[in-house]
Amino acid sequence: MHKILFVGGGGIGGITAAHMSEKGYNVTLYDIDEQHVKKIQKDGLFIDGVKGKKTVHLNATTKLEGNFDIVFLAVKSQHTKTALENVLPYLKKDAPVVSLQNSINEELIAEKIGVDRTIGAVIGWGATNIAPGHLRQTTKGNFVIGRLDGRITPQLKEIKKMLESLTTVEITTNIMGHLWTKLIINCINAPLGAIFGVELKNMVTNKKTLPIMAALADELVRFLEYLDVKPENFENMLTVDFFKIDTLNDYKRVVMVLQTAGKQRGDLKSTMLQDIEKGRKTEIDYINGYVEKKAKKLGVATPVNGVVINMVKEIEAGKRKPSLKNADDLYKRVRIPKAWKDYDFEKDKYAEFTIFNLPL
Incomplete structure (x- = not known):
């Protein structure tokens, strides 16, 4: 044996x-x-x-x-x-x-x-x-x-x-394709959960955090195009193109996808947040930092990811605490389209249908 x-x-x-x-x-x-x-x-x-x-x-x-x-x-x-x-x-x-x-x-x-x-x-x-x-x-x-x-x-x-x-x-x-798709998911949920100090279900229902999640997802998915890898579908269903945002309708679709994920795995608590709460170093250098190193080597700009990395490190260093208030500082450091910030999914009676705004 x-x-x-x-x-x-x-x-x-x-x-x-x-x-x-x-x-x-x-x-x-x-x-x-x-x-x-x-x-x-x-x-x-x-x-x-x-x-x-x-x-x-x-x-x-x-x-x-x-x-x-x-x-x-x-x-x-x-x-x-x-x-x-x-x-x-x-x-x-x-x-x-x-x-x-x-x-x-x-x-x-x-x-x-x-x-x-x-x-x-x-x-x-x-x-x-x-x-x-x-x-x-x-x-x-x-x-x-x-x-x-x-x-x-x-x-x-x-x-x-x-x-x-x-x-x-x-x-x-195609294990590398699966690994990269999973890494993109981790790059969104893990650091943002640590920055905002809440579970996934709270991030996907908050009007301030959703645009940041969408912006990070859009940036990371676009970065995949520069790699010699074929990413697998999210949850074996959605292609990575589902998270590219070129129009307001695209943004609405991504919001609905994120909220659907939140309903399915709402109690998911960021591993980085768990590390912060236990006084341990996070894996930020090996998750978002891994992407940043690859991006710099290829000469690809990933500004949102860079700001997210820096904010997690500020929390690790004790310079700030996990809080939803950190969303305001993130808005000062990254460019988020005004239309995204103004979109009120709670008042959009057709919001649940935006998931059918399929990417071309």
């Missing part, structure tokens, strides 16, 4: 490892948080949330030993390099590394271990840490996995079966 190592016992890594362990896989959960690991060792890992409550007993440790056949990497993006360096001595020669992370860390992983051993993944569900030994699944969803070279191999199918211990899994030949 394969020896499986999970690096990072937070919401995504811990819950996935627990389900896999329940299915009989030989799983070791490695985390540097001693309190978290000791609680799991003593009482098991308690999981609650959208799929109910349960306690799972599994092997958890703060010290690595032995050799592992496969690694699932579930640490914050800023810890990717260090985590890889720490675990590489404990991996078998051809052991694959599956990235269960935000951002696009697959490039860095491939630099360290090679493209052939790197597996990308998009996580369509959410989770958070509540306390040592206690994780909560906040939303339901699936996995999408794939190799950077697009090949579908027996090993990839085996990883699919492992992850199906938790939820449905789709294999793709």
Whole structure:
């Protein structure tokens, strides 16, 4: 039986490892948080949330030993390099590394271990840490996995079966397209949730925050045109062109799409906001910052994204607090069309039909 190592016992890594362990896989959960690991060792890992409550007993440790056949990497993006360096001595020669992370860390992983051993993944569900030994699944969803070279191999199918211990899994030949689409979503929800200090449902129903969300979405989607990548559809339904805004009717359509998403995942709380509340550094440099680095390299201007990055860093530095009042400062720093700001979706009795203003 394969020896499986999970690096990072937070919401995504811990819950996935627990389900896999329940299915009989030989799983070791490695985390540097001693309190978290000791609680799991003593009482098991308690999981609650959208799929109910349960306690799972599994092997958890703060010290690595032995050799592992496969690694699932579930640490914050800023810890990717260090985590890889720490675990590489404990991996078998051809052991694959599956990235269960935000951002696009697959490039860095491939630099360290090679493209052939790197597996990308998009996580369509959410989770958070509540306390040592206690994780909560906040939303339901699936996995999408794939190799950077697009090949579908027996090993990839085996990883699919492992992850199906938790939820449905789709294999793709275009993992970079999926990763970029997911990154764009994260670039909107994660930093703006931290800046405004509210959940998604509050952002999509606020007349001040909606124009900023739309402006950021429009800018990021247009940036994708400069990349050598074919982005996948949002939620497997909407093309990225759905978020391009050239007219007021386009803006109305985007507002309706964002509000629909808010109804479906309204309780979604920004991972960056969660980090801020816990006094931790966010992944801003590896999410919006990743886009900014690519944009600068290509000579493409992304001013809204740049302002958003700076404001999150101001919050990290304690120079401002998450608040809806930050919308006023954002308006001073970025150009938002007056027609967008003036549009009152609450008074538009035809608003629900604007979603049919399809892009040409």
